Amino acid sequence: DDEDGFVLLPFFMAVRAAVRAHVTATQVEEAGDMPGGLIAEARSYFELARTLLQEKPPRLIAIGGLSGSGKTAVAEALAAHVGAPPGARIVESDRIRKALHGVPAETKLPDRAYRPDVSDRVYREMAWRADLILAEGGSVVADAVFDRPADRERVETAAKGRDVAFAGFWLEADPLVLWRRVSERRGGPSDATIDILSRQLQRKATPSTWRKVDADRKLADIAAELRRFSERDTSKKERSSLHTAS
Structure with a gap:
């Protein structure tokens, strides 16, 4: 892109x-x-x-969670309400991974495309794209699993480096809900399977510094909650900047 x-x-x-x-x-x-x-x-x-033409401060919102938690749907519902019109740019790990391999978004990749070193490259690319957009005054919604601390640190660093407000959200749902969603999924850029989800659950990743959000609800309610808390964090950032300047 x-x-x-x-x-x-x-x-x-x-x-x-x-x-x-x-x-x-x-x-x-x-x-x-x-x-x-x-x-x-x-x-x-x-x-x-x-x-x-009215300027709005850029911000970076990261949405993480295991496969089936609804990250992409929430990102798409939220992005239009973030930053200046037409909204934030969605930076999605699944699409970036496919682009790095030179295939269409819905093409299934082999297992080797998900090795840790490949995932490192994907998350570095995500952080680079986010930084590029933030540097120009745009806002970003980053959509990825973010189950590894290093990956969360990369996206947080992108926001800190540009001195913009950051909000990290972790979508949670009962494993049975996640399994059902993954098994019923058809099409789209995600290659997640029940086996992949099972491995994610075994790692028991739960970011301590990101806000946990119940993802077993209506999409509109989840997006509204993320919007409310991200706007609050942005207001805090603006007040802090004004205090520092004075």
């Missing part, structure tokens, strides 16, 4: 909204306001353009 142009999206969206405002206002000048409310429509496009 090309990350370089991602942070320019709000600008291009604002330009498009401004053009629509101009075109609609021109219609009002030529024909007067119509029953559909062209004046209100032009104003709404103009306000949208202004909103899109």
Whole structure:
């Protein structure tokens, strides 16, 4: 994926909204306001353009958990509400792993593609992409298992290096729920199987510094909880920065 142009999206969206405002206002000048409310429509496009150009502090949210915990679904539900429009960039380990092997996202990889040294490369790539986006003022939602301390440290370091707010969440669910979800999964970039999940459960990874979240609930409720806590952490970061500056 090309990350370089991602942070320019709000600008291009604002330009498009401004053009629509101009075109609609021109219609009002030529024909007067119509029953559909062209004046209100032009104003709404103009306000949208202004909103899109408002700066929002970048932040990095990491979503971890075992296979079947719903990380990708939660990341997709959350990203649109993080940072400047159109939302945060999702940096997903499964897709990066496939890209590093030069295959489409839904292509199943052999077991050797999941060796520890390969996974190290995947997580380094995730941290590099996150840093690139944060450096340009964009926000990131990182989606991966994150069951190894070194992998969590990499993503946390990316946020610290750019002095942006960080929030780490660990999705938890009963093993029976995880097994059911993995066994019922069809398609998608994940290669997780029941055997892989069983090995993950044996490692008993539970990050002590990341907020634990019950993942056996409605997706909207989980995303709302993550959004609430991540916004709180961002506010704390902003207050701390103001205090330091003063």
